[in-house]
Every structure is written in structure tokens, then in C-alpha cells.
Amino acid sequence: MLEITRIRAEKDAIIEGLKKRAVDYSKEIEAIIAADEQWRVVKTELESIQAESNQISKEIGLLFKQGKVAEANKAKERTTVLKEKEQVLRESVAEWEHKITDFLYQVPNVPISIVPAGKSEADNEVVEEVGFKVTFTGEALPHWELADKYNLIDFEMGVKVTGAGFPFYTGKGAKLQRALINYFLNEAEKAGYEEFMPPLLVNEDSGIGTGQLPDKEGQMYHATVDNLYLIPTAEVPLTNMYRDVILPNEDFSIKITGYTPCFRREAGSYGKDVRGLNRLHQFDKVEIVRVEHPKNSIAALDEMVQHVKNLLESLGLHYRILRLCGGDMGFTSAITYDFEVYSAAQERWLEVSSVSLFETFQANRLKLRFKTESRKTQLCHTLNGSALALPRIVAALLENHQTPEGIKIPACLVPYTGFEWIK
């Protein structure tokens, strides 16, 4: 969430910036400012009453020590009035606090200057397109047919055992998954990211820390008996390691990575979007996460974009980079680059990675801070990106590298798969 101090100081700039999301948040912002003012009035009043009764309590303590019981009891009477007042004010303060956080939860992050304004994906900016469309002499099969032809994925078995969106990977299909995960992790490690294998279920505090809760709980699987959530992305456990952390100085640059399965309920999806591997309830992903000093965060974002570019190029995939417009960006993001690979057989672009800078939006909820030179605490910037999500990469690999002889495995993967062809 946005910092209340920032809203106080830059109200107009924030309202203006949020307009890029094609929604007007001036009402919410004004409400926050008003509630904040009320809160401060009530809070100040409460504190002065608390100060007064603390004072009296100390006096009573002294009187009892001196054996002046009568005087002490008299002083007690004075506090009863204060107590009543305190109770009322305490409730009022809590009420205003709730109002403020409720409003704060409703306001998304402010897009940074280079983010284009816009309502939907139609307004996204294509920053770069690399590679070229593969041309096929014969028929280009979509990946679900290729998967069937070469026995790589068993969707029906998944339906039988679990449900739609939970495929079995079989034979070389399973080995390809394992190869991609290892390849992506090794590349991340080469780029300086420390590897973690995190828990796949997280508690409520973690869901709130990274912003999945309270508003998006419908997207996560919820193990209600233990009140734990299946992670929708490794971002959740990886970033939450730094919840309530104060880094001791300004000299830090935290780069971590992790592979996890990801679980998403994807309520409301339908049609060709969910065909084959396009959208699953469980999928595998290698995530990269960074915690940076605010002055370094843009450079870190660029590095992450470069990292993903390198991966896609090594896999020989035709891709493009989009700078998402305000309206298409995630709630918590200040700027997001999406990577899409071209699916030759489906004749459409598939999103395979999303790299975002959250500035202090996540850190504020997480209470992730660092100590400045002058011993003040200041919020860190957080970033994350997929590097990469497997299913759509597999879809694109199968479709784009299909030949009459079979599917050609990119050279960079061969050491990991142990085979050059899927035949």
C-alpha cells in the first residue's frame, strides 16, 4: 500500500499519476486525507488523556508507598472519569485507523513516469520485438496436439486424478520440465541470484505482506483447516522472508531465486485461453526477486529485463517486450514489463514472464526497511520477475521447434535433457 506520509505530501501528484490506470481515485485519496486528519485529532486527544492518567497512577503509587491511603483513594476517583473518556476515544481511534487502512488497501500503486496511460492491453507499448516468425512448410500443430503425438503430457489423466488444469507430464515431457527448471535456476545463479527452495504453503500474514490478501483471496487455494494458502507464485514466500526486516545499512542488494510449483484457482477463465498449457491451475516457475535501495531499483529492473531476454534468446524463441499501460498493470506494480513469445501454431502471443518494480508499495506492507547513514529507517524497493514460467515456454518450444522429423531441443537445453530430439 501507499505510504500515508506520501499521500499527505503529494496528494495531487498521486491522483494525477493514478489516472494512468484509467480509473479516478481522487475520491479515495480525499477520503484517506480526511480520515487521517480525523485520526490525528482523536489520537492526540487520547494520548493526552493517557498521559494524564499515567501521571495520576504514578502519584497513587507514591501515596501508597508513603502510607497516605486516604489521599490515594481520592486520586483513584479522578481516574474513573478519565477511564471512561479514554475508552470512547480508544474506540474512535481504532475506527479511524480501520477506515484509513480500508481505503489504503483500495488504492493501487502509482505508475512511474514512463508508464503509458491506458485502459487495457490494447494500450500497452511494444518496446522491442526480437526474432522472426517461424514459417512451416507443412501444417503447424498446436502444442496440445504435439504433446499428444509425442506422449509428452496427459491432460485426461490429470482430469481423472485431480481436475482440469492439473496435467501429468510424461516421458520426455517430464524430463523437459526438469531440464527447464534446472536450466533457469542455473542461469539465475550465474546472474548472481541465491537459490532458495521455499515452502509451498504460506500463512495469512504472508498473503497480506505481498498483497494477495485481503482483496484477492479467491485466486488462491486455501487449506482452511490450518488456514494456510497454496502459493500462487514463489514471490510470496521469497519476498515474505523479508517481512518485518530492517537491513542494518544502505549497502545492500538482495538477489534471490527459487523454483516452485504455483497454484492458481483462475476463477472465471474460459475458452481458448485455457486450452492445453495456456492456463493451468498448477504450473512450474522459476522466480527472481530483488530487494534494492531506492536509488538502484531502476537499474535492477533493467538487469532483470536483460536476464529474461537472454533466456528467451538462448531458447531461440521469437518474443516481444511490452511496457504495460496503467490499466493493465497489477495492483501493486509501479511499472511492469511483460514478455510474450509467439506461438506459431496458435498464431497468438503468450505471456511467459512479467517483470515488475513495486517501489515501496510492497515494502510498506511488509515493513521492509533499511537504516540510512543518519540512522533513520527508510522503506526498500522490491522487484520480481518470472525467469521463467514453464508451461507457455513449453508450448512455444514445441510449436516453434517442430519439424517433420520431430521437435528439436535448443542447444542450451540439451545438456539438461540428455536428448536433442523429441521424436
Place this chain on the structure above:
RNA sequence: GGAGAAAUGGCAGAGCGGUUGAAUGCACCGGUCUUGAAAACCGGCAUACCGAGAGGUAUCGGGGGUUCGAAUCCCUCUUUCUCCGCCA
């Protein structure tokens, strides 16, 4: 899952109803001394919010309660440790 014990500042560890935001030690930072270092000595050293400041308020695992007053008493949740059971 059953039985018991515990949770205090960066760490260790006092305090068990009244000027206790918290003794003491270690670590850390600054200073004196020293050619330099060590030692010794002096000083500093939690977080958040409100306030221009003085200062105020809250926080001793989390939440609630008793009391004029709670780190200290009560309830509850969580976590850790020991023993038993189960188990990859």
C-alpha cells in the same frame, strides 16, 4: 496426537503488581589515552506514531481481560524445548 517447561532489547540474561522502556554482561558506534593496536576509562546504542520543538503515547511472542497502575496476575492463540506416540 498426549504430558510438561518456556517465550524480555543484536545476543546472553535479571526483573514476577508502583517513577522499569526495562539491571548486568557481550557485541556494536563515538571519544580519551597510544607511534598504531589491544587494554583501561568516558559516552552512546529498540521500534512506531503524534508534535516545529519541548515532549507525549504505544510496544517485554500475538490478542483479550483484571487493576488507579501489568514485563509481572488471569484467559486465549502461536511458537520453541523435553518426554511419549505416529511417520517419509
